[in-house]
Amino acid sequence: MDTRRLLRTSALALSSLSVLVSGCTGGSSPSDAVESPAAASSPSSASAAPSAGLERYYTQKLTWRECGVPGFDCAKMEAPLDYDAPGEGSIELAVARKKATGPGKRLGSLQVNPGGPGGSALEYLQAYAGIGYPAPVRARYDMVAVDPRGVAHSEPVECLTGAEMDAYTQVDQTPDDTAETAALTRAYRDFAAGCEKRSGEVLPHVSTVEAARDMDILRAVLGDGKLTYVGASYGTFLGATYAELFPERVGRLVLDGAMDPSLSARELNRDQTAGFETAFQAFAADCVQQPDCPLGQTSAADASARMKAFFAQVDADPVPTGESRELGESLATTGVVAAMYDEGAWPQLREALASAMDGDGSGLLLLADSYYERSADGSYANLMYANAAVNCLDLPPAFKDASAVRSALPEFEKASPVFGKGFAWAALNCTFWPTSATGAPHRIEAEGAAPIVVVGTTRDPATPYKWAESLAAQLDSGTLLTYDGDGHTAYGRGSDCIDTAINTYLLEGTPPKDGKRC
Structure with a gap:
């Protein structure tokens, strides 16, 4: 049993997802035209000059092609292996999307992450988020996922046979x-x-900070002025870290089943x-x-x-x-x-x-x-390997x-x-662990960020409710949404009250009143 901080949404916890993105490779087909970013996005944020040495990553063009499941496109995105030395090597990250179905004006891209660390965002998108998220949200947003570095289809960490x-x-x-x-x-x-x-x-370069910086490259490459994001479980730490690094680029962030970074x-x-x-x-x-x-x-x-x-x-x-x-x-x-x-x-x-x-x-x-995530043939997904690699880099033992x-x-x-x-x-x-931790516990305030919705479930096993209370209080613009119930995470799990509050926020930009309970 290795349960150390395995934080992933319940949509993945009990399902063995097949690899649906085997065709997610680069190609010579022309890139899709990037659609206009959401009207609410800030052009200055989208066009802000990237740090020295990162220009080629922020201006790259993705080559999209069909992969795995009809209606989904995949691409490969480059990011620096080491952000402190961006010219000394890159890492290739797998990206997938399901374009907005309409009707209604397209609001841009909605990035999703199911947690883990180590859960495949691509498989989550194809098996659940891209078809199971509420229809009004899928109608207005391109649903997008990137497997974080070291995870699943993004140069996965491997450890054992x-x-x-x-x-x-x-x-x-x-x-x-x-x-x-x-x-x-x-x-x-x-x-x-x-x-x-x-x-x-790759072990020294799979931290949550680096994964959050990768998300910002993807935001820019997709043409979005600000990030719209739903992160579940460990994905809330990833989202909060993004807000800490880029508060001015925060659009609409939902952090469901929150971790406490302090x-x-x-x-x-x-x-x-x-x-x-x-x-x-x-x-x-x-x-x-x-x-x-x-x-x-x-x-x-x-x-x-x-x-x-x-x-x-x-x-x-x-x-x-x-x-x-x-x-x-x-x-x-x-x-x-x-x-x-x-x-x-x-x-x-x-x-x-x-x-x-x-x-x-x-x-x-x-x-x-x-x-x-053990298959019947005795093979394992890299979930537990990536889980340890990220956790052991993010915090001292x-x-x-x-x-x-x-x-x-x-x-x-x-x-x-x-x-x-x-x-x-x-x-x-x-x-x-062979690599020393590069992170440390600390409060995340993200001063200046737009309103961020933090969701907590009162009897959540993996992310105790008090973590959501703490994160919402730490964030300068945090608002707490509570689900009085069982299970891990709340959005899309059967509560009309929760789903309506989050849908309204994603579609209209209006967060629920701080302290709202469902």
């Missing part, structure tokens, strides 16, 4: 003795060494531990009212005790799954965690838990595989060594009696 990743996901993450602690530490070291061996050149890695991991506990308690309270609940029909507290007992049981005696991988505690926990992202997965989790308790772990294994984790176990287990121990040990993974 499929077989090695299988072994990694099964390592015991609740070590009981010196030998198990050494095995877990060795797994983290080997993971980091694999990333350095296979992706050493927190350290240890604080983020501890808060997320508490978030998953909150979500599990909501699941447990619902489960005990269902006739098929495998955790009993008495109380949420009793269900929690049974859940912990089950984890201890499979730690000592893994359950068969019908294949070579058995269901131990790490995979079982990951399967449960995966279902916390969306309350729609709760019936599936009840069934999977009941089967596992009856000796068949295949259901929980399927949930765990969806979380890790949560812990300096295994002894520091042991000292922190009481606070993590207080945050979550069910998940605390495993989540604390999962936060050790950046300790052995």
